[in-house]
Amino acid sequence: MIQGQNVQTNPPACIFSCALTWGNLTDNLWPVEMLEAIEKLLILQDRDRRIARLRNELNNIVPERQSLQSRTASSLTAFEAAKHRVKQIETDRKKLELDVESKKQVIEKYSLQQFQTKKNDEYRALAREIEMARDAIVKLEDQQLELMEQAETAQKEAATATRVAEDSRRVADKLLADLTKKEENLQKELAGLEADRDQLAAAVDHSVLPRYERLRKSKGENVVVGVAHGVCGGCHMKLQRQVVVSCQGSQEIVHCPNCGRILYYTRDMSLAVAE
Numbered sequence: 001m002i003q004g005q006n007v008q009t010n011p012p013a014c015i016f017s018c019a020l021t022w023g024n025l026t027d028n029l030w031p032v033e034m035l036e037a038i039e040k041l042l043i044l045q046d047r048d049r050r051i052a053r054l055r056n057e058l059n060n061i062v063p064e065r066q067s068l069q070s071r072t073a074s075s076l077t078a079f080e081a082a083k084h085r086v087k088q089i090e091t092d093r094k095k096l097e098l099d100v101e102s103k104k105q106v107i108e109k110y111s112l113q114q115f116q117t118k119k120n121d122e123y124r125a126l127a128r129e130i131e132m133a134r135d136a137i138v139k140l141e142d143q144q145l146e147l148m149e150q151a152e153t154a155q156k157e158a159a160t161a162t163r164v165a166e167d168s169r170r171v172a173d174k175l176l177a178d179l180t181k182k183e184e185n186l187q188k189e190l191a192g193l194e195a196d197r198d199q200l201a202a203a204v205d206h207s208v209l210p211r212y213e214r215l216r217k218s219k220g221e222n223v224v225v226g227v228a229h230g231v232c233g234g235c236h237m238k239l240q241r242q243v244v245v246s247c248q249g250s251q252e253i254v255h256c257p258n259c260g261r262i263l264y265y266t267r268d269m270s271l272a273v274a275e
């Protein structure tokens, strides 16, 4: 911020006529008081911007954490599903074993009855039953083979799902830990910035501060804006010559007639003035 060494409260007499060549004036003609007011506003605005950015970063951490957690959760769900499938196949396979066993018992029982009977009809009927039970056993054994193949595939899938879930958990844990560390640092930094924010605000001219605070609520972080090429740095509307000249005069706080933002002007900004 440009600041003169000598305090001069009044602008030079030629303020209006030489407005376009204001930048050629020497430092010690620069009115100091108003610049200080603007400078303090700019310091406060810079602080408020940094605070807003940090709060925004902190707010972003919540969804970031949720997305990491949900990614881990979905790989865990896939792992659970694969494990469940392995168990289900095993259960089905055991049931088939029991079915085979019971068919074998049927065959045994009918064979015994066949051995004991003296009637041809009964003997043949039992023979048919035994044949049917044997056919059923063949079918059950085919199903068992099919299930064993399925079990092999399911076990491979479960192993993969386990690996994926473990990897995902490991990566997520690391990222979550980083995120927590980042959050702590941001909170610490934010606390530091907020701690003396009120002090910075108190240093601002009391007649300007309420307006600044109001504008901050309605316009966001761009409240004290420069004038470049005769245009408001906030709403980008062309400013009337009179307004630009007042800014250059730096004798009072000047507001943009269009958006109400607080305007300031330094010599490194373009001198162009609206027609």
Ligand SMILES: [Zn+2]
Binding pocket: 232, 233, 234, 235, 236, 237, 256, 257, 258, 259, 260, 261
């Ligand atoms: Zn404006």
